[in-house]
Amino acid sequence: MDKIIIATKNAGKLKEFKAFFADYDITAYGLDDLAEQFDDIEETGTTFEENAALKAETMAGHLQVPVLADDSGLEIDALEGRPGVYSARYAGEAKSDQANMDKVLEELQDVPEEERTARFVCVLAVSQPNKETFYARGHVEGTITEAPRGEHGFGYDPVFQADGYEKTMAELKPEEKNQISHRKQAMVHLEKWLNVQAK
Numbered sequence: 563m564d565k566i567i568i569a570t571k572n573a574g575k576l577k578e579f580k581a582f583f584a585d586y587d588i589t590a591y592g593l594d595d596l597a598e599q600f601d602d603i604e605e606t607g608t609t610f611e612e613n614a615a616l617k618a619e620t621m622a623g624h625l626q627v628p629v630l631a632d633d634s635g636l637e638i639d640a641l642e643g644r645p646g647v648y649s650a651r652y653a654g655e656a657k658s659d660q661a662n663m664d665k666v667l668e669e670l671q672d673v674p675e676e677e678r679t680a681r682f683v684c685v686l687a688v689s690q691p692n693k694e695t696f697y698a699r700g701h702v703e704g705t706i707t708e709a710p711r712g713e714h715g716f717g718y719d720p721v722f723q724a725d726g727y728e729k730t731m732a733e734l735k736p737e738e739k740n741q742i743s744h745r746k747q748a749m750v751h752l753e754k755w756l757n758v759q760a761k
């Protein structure tokens with residue numbers, strides 16, 4: 563395999579996948595890299611697995627090639643797991659990272675540091691024509707900061723500090739985030755699957 567299509571329109575995610583797959587000499591393409599333009603696939607599922615499968619299977623069926631999709635989000639314990647699968651649209655349909663972070667910080671206003679525990683979760687689904695969908699899950703534990711810090715990454719990175727780190731995900735260099743992230747942990751499982759396929 564020398565190329566893979568990622569069913570995503572998220573430029574931040576795609577950049578991370580391009581870096582991961584470059585290590586295996588595989589070129590990753592996002593939906594916006596393709597000549598044909600696709601509408602957003604509606605994420606009607608209630609779990610990361612359902613939404614990842616929806617995105618991967620829809621595109622694999624359409625293109626008739628293997629497709630990888632990522633559904634991910636932030637689970638905050640003090641908010642009973644919210645925003646969870648609804649992370650992208652937490653503050654509304656506009657999918658604004660800034661508005662989403664503002665909403666989370668507002669909701670956690672009176673929550674003390676030790677109760678601000680959270681995790682990033684990533685589920686990857688690979689769909690291939692006429693094969694069962696393969697899933698890989700990863701997560702990283704951390705806490706929600708009092709205020710956003712850092713310019714790297716995307717989404718909720720400026721307000722998430724992984725356990726054992728003084729910097730937020732947005733203050734870490736991209737290559738540092740890519741060693742510890744939920745997406746990396748899921749990729750490690752996918753790597754095993756990629757090896758199986760290569761035999």
Ligand SMILES: O=c1nc[nH]c2c1ncn2[C@H]1C[C@H](O)[C@@H](COP(=O)(O)OP(=O)(O)OP(=O)(O)O)O1
Nearest residue numbers: 570571572632633634635636649650716717718719
């Ligand atoms: O590493 C991350 N660092 C910070 N934030 C993150 C990360 N990973 C996911 N997130 C947040 C962003 C978005 O609010 C939601 C994903 O939503 P999700 O539907 O999976 O992605 P999306 O709609 O942005 O792009 P697409 O569905 O086209 O892949 O979780």
Ligand SMILES: [Mg+2]
Nearest residue numbers: 572605633650
């Ligand atoms: Mg989405």
